[in-house]
Amino acid sequence: MKKEALKIETYCMVKNNRIVVDGHLVFEDQDAVGLKAFAKTAYRHLKPSYNKFFKMDEISKLAFVAAEFLLKDVNLEKYKSEELSVVLSNSESTMVTDKNHQQSISDKDNFFPSPSVFVYTLPNIMIGEISIRHNMKGDNAFFIVENFNADLIANHINNLFLTNKSSAFIGGWVNYSDDKYEAFLYLASESGSILHNASEIEKIFKINH
Amino acid sequence: MVYFRSDNIISSLGFSTKETFSSIFNGDIGIRQVEDSSIYHEPFPASMIDLNRLNSEFEILANKYSNTKEYTKLEKMLLLSIEEALRKSGVNIKSKRTGIIISTTKGNIDLLETNNFPKDRVMLWKLGDVISDFFDNPNKAIIISNACISGVLAINTAAMYINSGRFDNMIVTGADIVSRFVVSGFMSFLSLSPTACKPFDKTRDGLSLGEAAATLILSNKRENNEHNIVHRGGASANDANHISGPSRTGEGSFIAIDKAIKESGLNYNEIDHISAHGTATPFNDEMESIAIHRHGMDKVPVNSIKGYLGHTLGAAGVVETAILLEEMRRNTMIATAGYNEHGVTNYINVLSKNTPQNLNACLKMASGFGGSNAAMIVSKSSK
């Protein structure tokens, strides 16, 4: 059976205290100061009952909220869980949390590294959090690049699709440094109208940037 | 077809695959008690690189390239590892058709403490630039940072790049160091064993950390020798269960193996040997035994080499694949150091001594934080 080409079914951009889905502003809170506060009001807006959210570090909260808004009106249940993959990227890895952990170990007389901070010093924990929340058991990959690279993500996802590893994919970029944050996630599947390739992804990213 | 052209390991037990393998074969344990208060205030067991040797061998390399720049310990490990693998492969690293993938969890994270370099040197993307620039590779190096499956994931990704025609050759290189950052974190997780780790053993009580760099060079062209080993399939999967605890049903690992085997076109009964992740934490080894058992591979000889070199994190998958390839070339399976009495619920065939056996097709497993799992199938190519 010949496969359809992958399409971009829906996408979501989170930055500047705004959440945009498929080009439409769906949530905004200009009063929130910092990512932690914004992620919390965005989370409360959707009213999910998911206490683990509060245990996450900031960048995982960002990834979680972006995925929550991305998938709000999507039915993933038509797929087998092992056919749902997540491929993400960023430039900072988990630097904000890394510095947090480093601080807890730099003073010999106040040496209390926290396991719940340390576990978040791996960028793919974001993939883990999204996978747990949406029961996605397919392929994982986290890439680090200096700037958003649509080709890297599109190519990896298309390769996974063409080698029959998965049917639907969350791809994108979730980045957080001391002064700014940005998440861009999309869902690629056989539904939708925008072709899943680097130039289309680049276009969407730039328009919403 | 994707061929493994050459490889290297820089570890506590040697600066080449052959040297490391020979030490392991002879039963040498690279994990020692480390007394270095700059890393941890109490002694702890770990597998450490010989720093003097690293510096002196790197000086020779730098001279060869007339390079007078400063490099970090991790960068020196990576550069030496790539150079040695490259020399044996005949692959042109300066070609547009040669890509580089770096697998690491924390890269130059020790620079967070004292940084004599420009500030961005601690960033993982910067590591990619440093490595490509040293060898004049015209492509941006790709960095994969996916916890302890990074290495296997990087090899699988490299194979996809070659299979899809994007590159002719891929240099997969992985490294991590034993830093204060990582040791303190694992200590807070209470997951470090007070002794050298004991994978699959009844008395296993945690992992040992290690530092290493390793390189595999993959190519769409074969070499003219009898040892052509090819990448047959690979996949990753998420447990979708917990961010640090492995699945109690081996779910993700089971799925990754299933997909890798399907891609390989092989049957389960054709798998001669399994190189497990085998960290020696109670839950990881139990989980892997469940995944192996669920696939009906109870009788397939399994080993973990972490009892020799510790858990080298982002390097682990690359190091352990290089060891696996050497096992295949020599048709000899390595004993699982630290394994004495069977300690996982399912009966699986853990190797307690070096065992000669004709090895045609093998499975490599990996698992890590974030619920991540990966699997890869390699085999000798039919002529």
Added chain:
Amino acid sequence: MEELIEKLKVQLIEQLNLEDMEPEDIDADEPLFGTGLGLDSIDALELIVLLEKEYGIKIQNPKDGQKVFFSLRTMAEFIKENQK
């Protein structure tokens, strides 16, 4: 003892980021793990850090944690017994 339990409630909420909870939501005798508060393995490790940081008590064997961290009351009793 009751005073210590009240203090522990606040520390628990703070240390484990139980954001949606108030001290009065926690029953001193309800199990912290499993069916009760639903804490997980990372929380258990975090409680070990809490004991050391706030009370100077070190749990050497993580298996001891199961008894100590059964409920807030068992935790308070353990602190009383072991504090110098």
